[in-house]
Amino acid sequence: MDSLNLSGLRSYLPKSLPRLPSWPQVPSDDDEPGPSSSANPSSTPEPVFDKKHASMSLADPSPIPAGPKSYLDLINECDNFPYYHTNPKLYLSHVNTYYALHVAKYPDVELGYLLPSVVEAFRGLPDWSINDSERSLTLLAGETGEERSKAIALTTQVMRETGYFQVLKGWRNELYPVYGPNRELLFSIERAASALFGVVTYGCHMTAYTKSEDRGLRIWVPRRAVTKQTYGGMLDNTVAGGIATGESVLGSMVREASEEASLPEEMVREKAKAVGTVTYFHVRDRRAGGETGLLQPECQYVYDLELGEDVVPKPSDDEVESFELKSLEEVRKDLRDGSFKPNCAVVLLDFFVRHGIITAEDEDYVELVARLHRRLEFPTQ
Numbered sequence: 325m326d327s328l329n330l331s332g333l334r335s336y337l338p339k340s341l342p343r344l345p346s347w348p349q350v351p352s353d354d355d356e357p358g359p360s361s362s363a364n365p366s367s368t369p370e371p372v373f374d375k376k377h378a379s380m381s382l383a384d385p386s387p388i389p390a391g392p393k394s395y396l397d398l399i400n401e402c403d404n405f406p407y408y409h410t411n412p413k414l415y416l417s418h419v420n421t422y423y424a425l426h427v428a429k430y431p432d433v434e435l436g437y438l439l440p441s442v443v444e445a446f447r448g449l450p451d452w453s454i455n456d457s458e459r460s461l462t463l464l465a466g467e468t469g470e471e472r473s474k475a476i477a478l479t480t481q482v483m484r485e486t487g488y489f490q491v492l493k494g495w496r497n498e499l500y501p502v503y504g505p506n507r508e509l510l511f512s513i514e515r516a517a518s519a520l521f522g523v524v525t526y527g528c529h530m531t532a533y534t535k536s537e538d539r540g541l542r543i544w545v546p547r548r549a550v551t552k553q554t555y556g557g558m559l560d561n562t563v564a565g566g567i568a569t570g571e572s573v574l575g576s577m578v579r580e581a582s583e584e585a586s587l588p589e590e591m592v593r594e595k596a597k598a599v600g601t602v603t604y605f606h607v608r609d610r611r612a613g614g615e616t617g618l619l620q621p622e623c624q625y626v627y628d629l630e631l632g633e634d635v636v637p638k639p640s641d642d643e644v645e646s647f648e649l650k651s652l653e654e655v656r657k658d659l660r661d662g663s664f665k666p667n668c669a670v671v672l673l674d675f676f677v678r679h680g681i682i683t684a685e686d687e688d689y690v691e692l693v694a695r696l697h698r699r700l701e702f703p704t705q
Contacts, residue, residue, distance in 0.1 A: 385404065385607045385608065385609040385616055385617060387401060387609055387611065387662065387666075392660045392661075393659070393660055393661075393662050394687065394688070395659075395673055395682065395686070395687075395688065395692055396687070396688045396691065396692055396695075398659060398662075398664075398666070398669040398670065398673060399604075399670060399673065399692060399695045399696070401662075401666050401669075402604050402606055402666040402667050402669065402670045403604035403605060403606065403670070403695055403698055404605075404606060404607050405418065405605035405606070405607055405619070405621075406418055419437075420459070421439075421440065422437035422438060422439065422440070422459065422522070422619070423437070423438045423439075423440060423442075423443045423454070423459045423460055423461045424436070424437060424438075424458075424459065424460045424461070425437070425438060425460075425461055425462075425463075425521055425522065425523065426460055426461070426462040426463070427462065427463045427466070427472060427504070427510055427511070428462060428463065428464050428465075428466075429467075429504075429510075430504055430505060430510075431462065433504060433505060433703065434701070434702060435502060435504065435510070435521075435523055435702055435703065436502075436521045436522035436523035436524070436619070436621075436702060437522040437619050438461055438520065438521060438522050438619075439615075439617055439618065439619075442489075442520050442618075443461050445483060445488055445489075446461055446479070449479065450465075451463065451464050451465035451466075451475045451479075452464065452479070463475060463476065463511075466511070469508075469509050469510055469511050469512070472510060472511035473499075473511040473512045473513070476511055476512075476513050476517075477513075477514070480492070480513070480514050480517040480520075483517075484516075484517075489520060489614065489615060490613070490614040490615060491516060491517075491519060491520060491613065491614025491615055491618065492516050492517060492520075492614075493516075493553075493614070494516045494553045494554070494613060494614065495514065495516045496514070496515040496516055497514070498514070498515040498566065498568050499512040499513065499514065499515070499568055499569040500512065500513055500514075500515050500518050500523075500525050500526070500566060500567075500568065500569065501526070501567075501568075501569040501570075501705070502521075502523045502524070503524070503703050503704060503705050504703050505703055507703075507704075507705055509569070512569040515566060515568075518620075519608060519612075519614075519618040519619065519620050520618060522618070522619035522620070522621070523621075523702070524621045524622065524623060524700055524702050524703075524704055525566065525620065525621075525622050525623075526566070526567040526573075526622070526623050526624075526625070526705060527564060527565060527566045527567055527576075527622065527623075527624045527625070528563075528564070528565060528567060528573055528576050528577045528580065528624065528625045528626075528627065529561045529563070529564040529602075529624045529625070529626055529627070529667075529668065529671045530561060530562055530563040530564070530577060530580075530581065530596060530626075530627040530628070530629055531543060531544075531561055531562055531626075531627070531628055531629070531671065531672065531675045532544040532562035532563070532585070532587075532628075532629040532630075532631050532637060533628070533629070533630060533631070534630070534631055534632070534633050534649065535630065536633065539651070540651070540652065541652055541679070541681075542649050542650060542651050542652070543562070543649070543650055543652070543655050543672075543675075544562045544585075544631070544637050544647055544648075544649055544650075545559055545560070545562070545647070545648050545649075545650045545655065545658070546559070546560045546561075546562060546584070546585070546637070546639070546644045546645070546646065546647045546648075547559055547560070547644070547645045547646050547647075547648070548560050548643065548644065548645065548665065549642055549643055549644060549645045550645065551642070552643060553613040553614075554611070554612050554613045555611050555612065555665040555666075557645075558611075558663060558664060558665045558668075559658055559663045559664045559665065559668065560644070560664070560665055560668050561668045561671050561672070562585060562629070562637060562647075563577070563580050563581045563584050563585050563587070563627075563637075564580065564584075564624075564668065564671075565579070565580035565583075565584070567625070573598075573625045574593070574596075574598075577592060577596060577625075577627055578592050578593060581596075582640070583640060583641050583643075584639070584640065584641060584643060584644050585637035585638065585639070585640070585644070585647070586637065586638040586639070586640040587629075587635075587637060591635075592629065595629055595630065596627045596628070596629045597627060597628045597629070598625065598626075598627055599626050599627060599628050599678060600625075600626055600674075601623055601624060601625055601626060601697070602623075602624045602626055602667075602670055602671055602674050602696050602697065603621075603622065603623045603624070603696075603697055603698045603699075603700055604621070604622060604667065604670060604695075604698050605619070605620075605621045605622075605698060605700065605701070606619075606620040606621070606622065606666065606667070607619060607620070608620055621700050621701070621702060622667065623700070623704060623705070624667065624671060626671060626674060626675075628675070628678075652681065655672065659672065659673075670696065673692065673696065674696050677692070677693055677696070
């Protein structure tokens with residue numbers, strides 16, 4: 325471990341990487357990340373694609389077409405990794421395409437799925453082993469979480485500097501935890517790199533609302549800043565954010581509420597109600613920024629917060645453009661129109677179920693409720 329450094333790692337990286345056939349090839353004058361960015365600069369020759377090791381025939385993920393969307397459409401847009409019991413052939417075509425991530429300590433435990441083209445960036449790197457017949461990528465270095473985290477940090481930092489992956493241009497300097505069996509913290513990884521590795525990530529989402537006899541239930545809905553790399557300009561949950569390594573769920577919620585909505589810590593700690601989780605397995609499309617097709621299994625811890633009508637959330641950073649107090653009918657319309665970020669739509673559907681707004685009288689009720697809580701295929705917290 326001590327002998328490795330960024331300069332040394334650069335000598336191991338391949339000079340060119342294969343591009344997924346489904347990755348759009350959009351010329352870029354300023355090389356800035358965008359929703360249709362490809363893995364390599366457009367000025368470089370197209371590399372030969374190694375079909376033996378890195379084939380990818382799956383369709384490019386994309387949003388459900390514009391138009392009125394059903395509640396189940398919204399679930400399918402977010403939880404879009406196939407289910408074995410629903411479509412075994414499609415499920416196996418996905419699983420047999422990806423490479424599974426392992427660490428040496430637990431060689432039989434899969435921690436995430438990587439695209440074949442991503443794995444090519446690890447070929448020949450120290451501390452990493454690729455088994456093409458088993459379609460696996462194993463981190464060999466590190467006996468402790470700290471040592472494994474250091475090895476992963478070195479690898480992702482050099483990949484960021486070489487500019488192979490557009491998704492890394494959204495580098496956040498935030499570490500996400502990755503867990504193994506028995507909730508053991510195996511390593512931490514830069515937030516922007518987590519989707520490259522396809523590991524489970526965690527967040528907290530809160531819906532703040534008001535209730536009155538004359539106006540009924542209304543929900544505070546923010547609009548994301550158009551400058552955000554991911555889902556810019558879309559509607560969001562009142563407060564939402566990722567949970568960093570070493571951070572408690574409630575602590576993350578309190579921090580995000582202050583940063584995004586200017587809500588006092590005392591109020592959030594006293595009144596925010598933990599109401600469960602929402603889980604899904606998302607295949608990223610162009611709106612997420614960076615490469616499409618990256619895998620994002622996620623667990624969101626969900627909170628409700630009833631506010632008095634005198635409390636008005638206000639943006640306090642550059643991630644939120646504005647807040648609006650919307651009626652249920654307005655929120656329903658925004659959901660039908662596909663205006664919400666996909667996972668935020670799912671959190672709202674969970675809110676609707678728990679508050680009796682969606683009931684057994686609604687279409688696909690049983691499937692919808694079940695799909696809000698997917699059993700993820702990797703170890704979780």
